Amino acid sequence: MTLTGGCLCGALRFEIDGPVRMRGLCLCRTxxxxxxxxxxLFVGLEAAAFRYTRGEPRRFARADASDAPAREFCAExxxxxxSRSPKAPGGLIVKVGALDDPGAFGKADMVFWTQEKQAFHHLPEDxxxxxxxxGR
Ligand SMILES: [Zn+2]
Ligand SMILES: [Zn+2]
Known part of the structure; x- marks a missing residue:
């Protein structure tokens, strides 16, 4: 499966060439x-299936947790x-909204952090x- 995407201004572009391993929704406070x-909403991939084809992202990880995921975003x-997490080496997640065709996502098969869910959140069926x- 080949998917492409990027940021809003176009300074950051990426390509995914490999299978989507997970279709997820995370409702955590972060x-x-x-x-x-x-x-x-995100797709989970093997990091080797993902590459930037234009630009280099800025990265941010919380300093108060050594195993915090690093978010990759456009500096412009x-x-x-x-995002990449030290807890999942070799993998990464890509935000569905950054895909050129978000419709390729289908729907979330897994939902995480319902403990922090708000009353206005709706969980996908099945x-x-x-x-x-x-595991935590
Ligand atoms: Zn941008
Ligand atoms: Zn989350």
Whole structure:
């Protein structure tokens, strides 16, 4: 599967050439802050299937947790396109909204962090639900 995408201004472009391993929705408070409140929709991939074809992202990780995921975003327009976590080496997640064709996502099969869910969040049907991250 080949998917392309980028940030809002076009300074950052990427290509995915490989299978999507996970279609997810995260409702944690951090994702609420990053997304505007709705949570983050993302595809999970092997990092080797992902490459930037234009530009280099800025990276941010919380300094108060050594295993915090690093968010990758455009230094020009600020749009977040991907995240990598030290807890999942060799993998990364890409934000669905950054894809050129977000419709290719289909729907979330897995939902994370419902423990921090708000009353206005709706869970997709037939998804596997996790109160937090599995294994924590
Ligand atoms: Zn940009
Ligand atoms: Zn989250």
């Amino acid at each position: 994702c609420q802050k990053v997304s505007g409140g709705a949570g983050n 327009c600020g749009v977040h396109v991907a 998804a596997t639900i996790f109160e937090r991250l599995p």
